[in-house]
Amino acid sequence: MYRFSSYRPLIAISLGLATHCASAALQPMAEAPLASDTELHCHFNRDASTDCTTTYHYTILAPTGREMLSRIDFDYSEGDTFEVISAQSTQPGAKPVNLDAKQIDTRTAPNPDQGFRRDKQTSLAFPNLRVGTQIRYTVREHRAAKPLMTQFHYALSFGPSVVRRDHVKARFTAERPIQWRSELFDDFTVTASANGKTLDVVQKAPAYLNYTNEASNATLLRIPRLEVGSALDRQAYFGDFAQRYNQILAANLPAQAAAAVVAARSLAPTEQVAAMMQHINDHYRYLGDWRATERGYVPFNLDEIEQHGYGDCKDLAILLTAMLKASGIKAETAWVSRGERVDALLIPGTNAPNHAIVRAEVGGEVWWLDPTNPVFAPGQTLPDIQDRWVLVNDPQSQVREEHIPLERPEITQRMNKQVHYDKQGNGATQASITFSRFPMMQLSVADRQQGSTATDQDICANFGNEISDCHVTRQPTTFVMHDGYTISAKMNDQRALEKLGNNYVYTDQSLKGRWDGFINYRRHGQQADLYLGNPETIDFTLTLTGGKMDKAIQGCQVRSPWYDLDLDGKLTDDGLRYHYRLSQKKRWLTHAELASAAFGKMIDEARACAEQVHQVVKL
Incomplete structure (x- = not known):
């Protein structure tokens, strides 16, 4: 974490909704492949360095447990020290055997894709593992204090795992009183010493929490920690x-950055911000460099960043802040926890954030800017930093906590699609779709990462069932994207209708199939929380011609805390024209929400609404 940060987002294009049909279950304790007994002692030194000694004891309960222990790796910074105190294995009915020194290997750890590290890696390889084998090893690590870090902060968490936790004991000691905060920690006993300098944590009873066959977008928003x-x-x-x-911000801007500020001086503030983001995208690449020193939270200075032509999140954030301030725009650096899910801020310590961004006030609005991303849409906050706490550094070096809001479910896709059927149920299709906000940004990233030809193929595949002769017309995407990016497409759909006896059937899968994953979730008793992505609204108008439909559309509305749906339409002489607007209002759905009667009622209403579009078609 202290490297802060090597993570770079990969935004994949997704124009449809995947459904998840797995049958989930809480795995029985008897099926656990491994059992563990862990004892940890960490001492926090006065200089904010840490010494931790940990004893791990595993028992292999099933064949898959062997593979899980095939090689045990420990990565640590070159400036830290790591030592294997003892290591032994015990076969069923035999005496413990010490691990041969040849089975302990230390080497330089692999560098990340976008960075340099001076890490080492020590690996343990226990021989002759089989069901019933027990292995036990004790390691000791000294983590040196990072630059400017005067306080200690340590997080202990217990999420779902394939390992059964039979025993957990942790002791924390320090030269000064220890503060602590916990969440969902009822299964543990926490005891503080009278002077507050020792804290003991003991698990009350064996625990095994592992879910099987959950959806690919499932996780737990809250775990014991x-x-x-x-x-x-x-x-x-x-x-x-x-x-x-x-x-660092008080220094003069380096030459290239200063020239970019001067070149954008005549622009409106929103355009100035876009110009600064464009400059960083054009002249810098994301790359973390920890070769010279373990910098922790400390950026390079502005001249070093320009000289390198690259930087990690803190480097690019401080450069952008300096450029915006020089442009007369109020800008402050900020620290945030980036990712789909974020833990509540129990202790606002250095292990809480993992990313640096910029808070800017532009045209009377607050913008949260991330210069490490490969696309920028003015005023838009990407999902991985939405709806969470953020720590902002003001010009007086006072750090305040703010909240980055959840994006509103604005219209992100507006489509007008016409399909004309022939006598064999094929559909000559033409459509125009206008993208805004996050889907528009996804298109730009997809073009950048895989090329426009591959993106066009993805676009075509989302317009029908068996697409052929698809031609997409659109302007090239850019780094700076503005709402209202339009695509036009023409194609043939060779399975626009499904054959049913002498007739054909039409179903709008984007409307009907949207609820299938939720239905399966409830039917199969899934337990996790589901990630939906950015709140958004889609507005689709479809005109179907060349066939006689069997029923009129009465129209309907669905209102809920999670989704709103409006549908209307009418029969025409040779087909059907209908329109619907669907709003997804949340990023996450908790298990409690998904299992509630109110959510079930919403699904029933939405499916009944979508059923109105289901048509028997005579050609």
Whole structure:
């Protein structure tokens, strides 16, 4: 975490909705492939360095457990120290055998795809593993204090795992009183010493929490976790970093950045921001560089960043902040936890964020800018930093907490599609679709990563069932994308209708199939929370000609905290014209929401509404 940060998003294009039809279950404890007994002791030194000794004891319960222990890796910084104190294996009915030194290997750890690290990796390979084998090893690691880090902060969490936790004991000691906060931690006993400098954590009973056959977009939003630290005040953790950031920002802009600011000076503020983001995208690449030193939270200075032509999140964020401030736009660096899910801020310590961004005030609005992303849409916040806490560094080096809001479900796709059927149920199709907000940004990233030809094929595949002769007309995408990007397409759909006896059947799968995953979730008793992605509204108008439909559309409305749906339409002399607007209002659906009677009622109403579009067609 202290490298902060090597993560770069990969935004995949998705014009349809995947359904998930797995049957889920809470896996029985008897099926666990491994059992564990873990004992941890971490001591937090006065200089904010940490010494941790951990003993791991595993018992292989099933054949898959062997593969899970095939090689055990430990990565650590070159500036830290790591030692294997002991390691042994015990075969069923035999005595413990110490691990041969030849089976312990230390080497330089692989570098990440977009960065340089001075990491080492020590690996253990236990021989002759089989069901019933027990392995036990103790390791000790000294983690050196990172630059400007004066406080300690440590997080312990227990999410779903294929490993059965038979025993867990953790002891934390420090030279100063330990502060702690926990969430969903009722299965553990936490005991603090009288002077507050020792904290013992003991699991009350064996535990096994593992779900099988959950959806691919499933996770748990909340898991048992404990955080310990030397303070509860964010200023104690981040004040020195905030001061260093402002010292860097006080320097003159390097030549290229200064020239970019001058070139954009006559533009409106929104266009200036776009120009600064474009400049960074054109002249810098995302790459984390920890070869010279373990920098932790500390960026390079502005001249170094321009000289390198690359940087990680903190480097690019501080450069963008400096350029915006030089342009007269209020801008501040900020720290956030980036990703689909985010933990609540128990202790505002240095292990809480994993990413640096920029808070800017543009045209009376607050924009949250991430210069590491390969696309920029003015005013849009990408999903991986929405709806969460953020720590903002002001010009006086005071750190405050704010909340990045959830995006509103604005219209992101507006489609007008016409299909004319021939006597064999094929559909000559032409359509125009206008993208805004996140789907528009996904198109730009897809073009950048895989080329426009592959993206066009993806677009075509989402317009029908068996598409041929598809021709897409559109302008090239760019780094800066503005709402209202339109695509036109012409194609043949060789399975526009499904054959049913002497007739054909029409179904709008984008409307009807949307609810199938939720139905299966409820039917099969799935347990996890589901990630939906950016809140959005789609507005589709479809005109079907060349056949006689069997029923009129009465129209309907569905209203709920999760989705809103409006449908209307009318029969024509040779077909049907209908329109619907569907709004997804949340990024996440919790298990409690998905299993509720209200959500079930919403599904029933939405399916009944979609059923109106289902037609028997005579050609």
